[in-house]
Amino acid sequence: MKRVKLWDKEFEISYPYEEIQVAIRNMAFRMNEELVGKNVLFVCVLNGSFMFAADLMKELELDDVEISFLKLASYEGTASTLEIKELIGVNENITGRTVVILEDIVDTGHTIANVMNQILQKGASEVKIATLLFKPDAVVTKVEPDYVGLSIPNDFIVGYGLDYDRRGRNLKDIYTLVK
Numbered sequence: 755m756k757r758v759k760l761w762d763k764e765f766e767i768s769y770p771y772e773e774i775q776v777a778i779r780n781m782a783f784r785m786n787e788e789l790v791g792k793n794v795l796f797v798c799v800l801n802g803s804f805m806f807a808a809d810l811m812k813e814l815e816l817d818d819v820e821i822s823f824l825k826l827a828s829y830e831g832t833a834s835t836l837e838i839k840e841l842i843g844v845n846e847n848i849t850g851r852t853v854v855i856l857e858d859i860v861d862t863g864h865t866i867a868n869v870m871n872q873i874l875q876k877g878a879s880e881v882k883i884a885t886l887l888f889k890p891d892a893v894v895t896k897v898e899p900d901y902v903g904l905s906i907p908n909d910f911i912v913g914y915g916l917d918y919d920r921r922g923r924n925l926k927d928i929y930t931l932v933k
Contacts (some may be wrong), residue, residue: 755925755927757913757917757929757932758913758922758929759923760828760912760919760922761883761918761921762916763870763918763931763932764932765867765912765918765931765932766929766930766932767927767928767929768796768906768909768928768929768930769904769906770927771914771927773867773904773924774809774886774903774904774927774928775809775882777886777903777904778806778813778886778903780903781902781903782809782813782815782886783813784855784891784901784909785816785854785884786813786902787856789816789818789852790816792816792818792880793819793851794818794819794820794852794854795821795822795824795852795853795854795909796814796820796821796822796848796853796854797811797824797844797853797873798822798823798824798856798864799824799855799857799865799869799897800824800825800826801825801857801915801917801918801923802857802858802859802915802917802923803856803857803886803915803916804913804923805914806858807821807857809858810884810896813930820846822844824843824844824869826865826868828840828870829915839840844873844876848873848876848877848878848884849876850877850879851878851880851882852880852882853880854880854881854883854900855869855870855873855881855882855883855884856883856884856885857884857885857886858886858887858914858915859885859889859911859916860885860888860889860893860897860899861884861893861908861933862892862893862894862895862913863893863894863896864894864895865933866883866885866895867896870892871885873885882900883897883900884899884900885901886914887903887904887905887906887911887916888902888903888905888906888907889907890905891899891907891908892906892908901918906917908926909931911927911928911929911930911931912925912929912931913926913927913928913929914926914927914928916928917932918931
């Protein structure tokens with residue numbers, strides 16, 4: 755599908771599934787080299803990161819890998835509310851561990867900065883950010899991801915886990931809002 759309609763908006767394909775998978779494999783390659791010998795806990799930020807996390811985990815060749823899930827909400831429609839609500843928290847002991855936060859997209863940076871602070875307060879020795887999508891022109895915090903799949907423009911997107919008012923997460927490609 756080159757175009758999809760979700761609710762009242764049309765979206766056009768911008769990142770096909772194959773391109774997304776190449777980006778994920780490249781991220782995993784770096785992680786496989788850089789995280790060897792570390793006691794790593796991956797924290798998947800739900801809901802948007804579920805597809806990214808699943809595909810990334812299949813590419814990792816590390817021995818000591820665990821995954822946990824954190825559920826947050828910060829979007830309404832096509833805009834961030836700048837208010838971050840924690841719906842499910844991380845329950846694992848992370849004291850002295852390397853934690854890699856798996857995020858679908860970093861745009862303003864507010865959500866990821868909040869998650870980083872929470873994890874550091876719980877005693878992680880090192881926190882890294884892995885984001886499938888990064889909008890450098892939208893960032894308003896001092897957050898710099900360690901692993902970036904694709905740098906993209908500051909457009910509203912859906913698909914591959916990302917949604918518009920709960921729709922579109924199931925799309926295997928990523929689509930951009932048609933203006």
